[in-house]
Amino acid sequence: MNDTQGTEPRRGRAVYAAVAVAIAVSVKIYRRATAGVSGPSLRQQRVEGVAILISYLGSPLIQGAMKHYGASNAIVYGVIPAAVPLIIVGTTVVGTAASNGNWPQCGAALAAVTGGVVALFVGPSGAWLAAGIGLFVAVVGYAVATSRRAAPIVAGHA
């Protein structure tokens, strides 16, 4: 029991470090990809990005509240970090994608949300598996949809 209590916070910190690195890399790639681009869609994307970042704050707030009310480390550091970001950020992206008519992105976000919901009910170890499967389906599905949309000439001859 003590071992579990000792390792779960460390795992939680490792997750946050990985998320911080992922965000930093994503921001760098995004800036490089949009260098020199101007216009209404870029402004809209920035607003959406801020909304997604703000929504991401929901996860540590829920973790803090649950810790405060005595939830176990397995729940606070095992289940919540795996499930809640997918649900909160995913539903935010579902909303922004639907308002833009970006249905591939909307579908991908729904897959992530579904993974998050499943992760809530399968325990600390299963939570990360469910979250990983949900994210895998979301990312691969979105990549396939984007590649088909981006290569109309190739698709026409497929």
Place this chain on the structure above:
Amino acid sequence: MSTDSLDPVIHAPARLRIVATLAALPDGDALSFTRLQDILELTPGNLITHLRKLEDAGYLSSETTGNGRASRTSIALTGDGREALDAYTSALRELLDGL
């Protein structure tokens, strides 16, 4: 179907690359001259020549802001340019289907 149906303004390789690059942007968005030059690896003079032909055909619009060294030129595909590219790709597809 003959090659006459291919829009000669777009058909030149450099201009096709310019139009295809700008078509990847959402409607209403623009790309800076320097970024476009970096992507296409064209000399400034060469790029300006092709941009002028496309702009004369009504396929592109450009806007310059600022003065002197701080000036920035942004280039965007017009609605006519997007339609012309769609027509060009359709004509090219039909031509290739005949092979």
